[in-house]
Amino acid sequence: MTRGFRNRSGGRPTLEEVAARAGVGRGTVSRVVNGSPRVSDETRAAVEAAVVELGYVPNRAARALAANRADAVALVVPEVESRFFAEPYFSDILRGVGAALDSTEMQLLLTIVGNDRERGRLAHYLAGHRVDGVLLVSVRADDPLPELLAGLGLPTVISGRRSEREPLAWVDADNVAGARGAVDHLMARGRRTIATITGRLDVYGAQCRLDGYRQALAAAGLDADERLIAPADFTEAGGRRAMTELLERRPDLDAVFAASDVMAAGARQVLRERGRSVPGDVALVGFDDSVIARHMDPPLTSVRQPIEEMGREMARMLLAEIADRRPAGTRSIAPRQVVLPTELVTRASS
C-alpha cells in the first residue's frame, strides 16, 4: 500500500488535502471547519465527511500565524508555588476555568509567578504575543501586574475587585450580601450583641464584608457599637488577638462574625480558653467555607463563595472580550463586571 503523497508533517492531512478530497476549494473547507454559516448544507456535509475520513486536525501554528492570534490564555497566579497547591481556592478556580475552556480550542497556560524575576519573565513572555488574554487571580492591591497587562493591551479578567472602581474586567463574590446574610442568620437565631472580626481593611473584600455586617445591623435597628468591631488580618493569630479585645470590650457579646474561617478558628481558641461555649454562649460564623470550617469543633457555619463558578465566569468573560476584539466579530458587548451570590452553609457553631 503505497501512498504517493505525503506532506512534511508526518502524514497529517492539510486543509488543501481535505479540499481536494471533498472536491471544493481551500476557502470552503476553512469556512466549514470554523463554523461559518456561509456554506450550503450539502457542501458542508461533503467537507465534514472528508475531514472525518482523513482524520484532519487543523494545524494550530498555521492557524495562529495566519489569523494573528495565539489560541491560548494564561491563568496567572502571583503567589508562591506552595500556596498554590495548599489552597483549595486555586484548584477550584482552575476547575472552573478548565470547564469553561473545555469546549473551546483555547489552550490554558498555568503561570505561577512567585517573585519579581518570574514576573519579568512573564512580562517578556506575554509581550511575545503568546496568549490572547489573561486571567488574573489572587492579586494583591500593590501588585504591578494588572497595570503591566493593561499596558500591553491584553484582554484581562481579574478575580476580586481591588477597589470599588476596578478598571479591569472582574468577577467577584457578593461579599456585602454574604456578610449581611451571616449576620441576619445570627439575628434570626436570637443573637443581639453581634461582634465582627474583620480582615485587612486595605483589602477591598474585607471592607465589603464589614459593610455587610453594618448594613445588617442597621436594617435591624440594632446596636452599632464600634467596640464590637475588631480589625484583624485574615490570620489565625490575628483572630485570637481580635477575639481577646472583643471579650474585654464587650464581655456581654453573644455572637461573632469573622471575615474568614481562619480568623474564626483563632477566635474559637480564645473562646474555649475563656470558658465560653460555642454556640451556647457565643455563636460563631466564618467566611470562605474552607476545609477547616468542616473540621472545627463544633463545625463552623460559614459563607461559601462559588469559587468554581467564579473561575467559569472569568473564562467566559475573557473569551467574550477576546472575541470582541477580533475583526469580524459578532460584537456582543461582553459584561465587564459579574457579581456572584454567596451561600450560607449552616453548621453547629451557630
Place this chain on the structure above:
Amino acid sequence: MTRGFRNRSGGRPTLEEVAARAGVGRGTVSRVVNGSPRVSDETRAAVEAAVVELGYVPNRAARALAANRADAVALVVPEVESRFFAEPYFSDILRGVGAALDSTEMQLLLTIVGNDRERGRLAHYLAGHRVDGVLLVSVRADDPLPELLAGLGLPTVISGRRSEREPLAWVDADNVAGARGAVDHLMARGRRTIATITGRLDVYGAQCRLDGYRQALAAAGLDADERLIAPADFTEAGGRRAMTELLERRPDLDAVFAASDVMAAGARQVLRERGRSVPGDVALVGFDDSVIARHMDPPLTSVRQPIEEMGREMARMLLAEIADRRPAGTRSIAPRQVVLPTELVTRASS
C-alpha cells in the same frame, strides 16, 4: 510622533525589521536568535543590539509552523483532579519539570485526564501535533495511554517503570536500594525480627521494595520467614489489616517496614490499640516521606524519593529525546533510563 511602518501584529517587530535595522539578512538574524555558532562576533553583536533596541521577541506560531514543531510539551496526569491537588507528589514533580523547562523556550501544558472521555480528547489533541513530547506521571499498569502515545510516535518519558522491561524512556527512584536501606537501618538499631507490609504487588515499585527488604535480610543472614511478609494495597485500611495479621502470625516481631507512609499510619494505629509502643516495642519505617510522616506520633522514619529531581530529570530526558529527533541534531544518544537514589529520613519511630 508618526511611525510610518507598522506591521499587522500591533507594532511588534519581525525578524525582517531586525535584519533591516542591523543591516544584515533575515537568515543571519535567525541564526543569532537561535544561537547558531556560524555567525561572526561583530555581526552577532550588531544583531543583538538591534534585537534589544526593537524589543524583538520571536513569533512562536511562525517559528512553530516553519520548523514543524510545537515548542511545547505536555505533562499528563491520568488522575482525578482532586488527587492531583491533594498529593504533594504532583506539586513536587511539577516544580522539577518547571525548573528544567524554565531555561527553555518550551511551554508546559498541564493535562489532567480523569476519565476516558478526557483521555479521548487528549488523544485527539495530541494528534493535532500540538506538543513535541509528553511527560507521563503516575500511570497505572493497565492504562492504555502509553501505548497510544507510542503509536503516535511522540517522544515520551514516564515516571516509574510499570514493569522490569519498561519500553518507554523512564526515570524511577531506586526502590530496591531504598527498601534495603530502611531494613539495614532497622538492623543497625538492633532489630532482628523485621516484618514488612507491601504495596499492591502488581505495581512494579511495590515489588521492588519487597525485593529490597528480602535482599537486606539475606545479606545479613537473617530469618526470611514468609510469615513476616504481609501484602497490602497502599491504603491505611490495608496497613491496619496487614499489621493485625502480622501480630497474629509473629507476635515477637520488633520492627516493621511499610512500603508507604499511609500504610505505616494504619499499622501505627493497630500497634497502639494492641499496646505496643513505637519505637520501644516495635520500630516503624515508612516510604515516601510524605507530610503524614512528619505529623505522626512519634514522627515516622521514612524513605524519601527525590520527586522534584525526578521531575527535573524527566524533563531533561524528554528535551534530549526531542532534540535527537530533529534533523540537524547534535545526536547525543540521550539516556533512556535513569534511576535516582533515595534517602532515609530518620525520625523518632525507629
Place this chain on the structure above:
DNA sequence: GGGTACTGTGGGAGCGCTCCCACTTGTGAT
C-alpha cells in the same frame, strides 16, 4: 597558479492556514 576547503552571509521557497476579493449563480424587482 589552480584547486579544495572552509566560514560567513543573503535571500528564495515554503510551512498550513485565514482573509478577502473576484467570480458565478440564483432570485426578485423593475
Place this chain on the structure above:
DNA sequence: ATCACAAGTGGGAGCGCTCCCACAGTACCC
C-alpha cells in the same frame, strides 16, 4: 428582458518564521 443584489464559492496573497542553496571571501595545500 434588464438590473441589482445576495448567497455561495475558488483561490491569491501573505502571516513571520526556518531551512537550505548559492555565493563571496579567505586560507591553505599541492
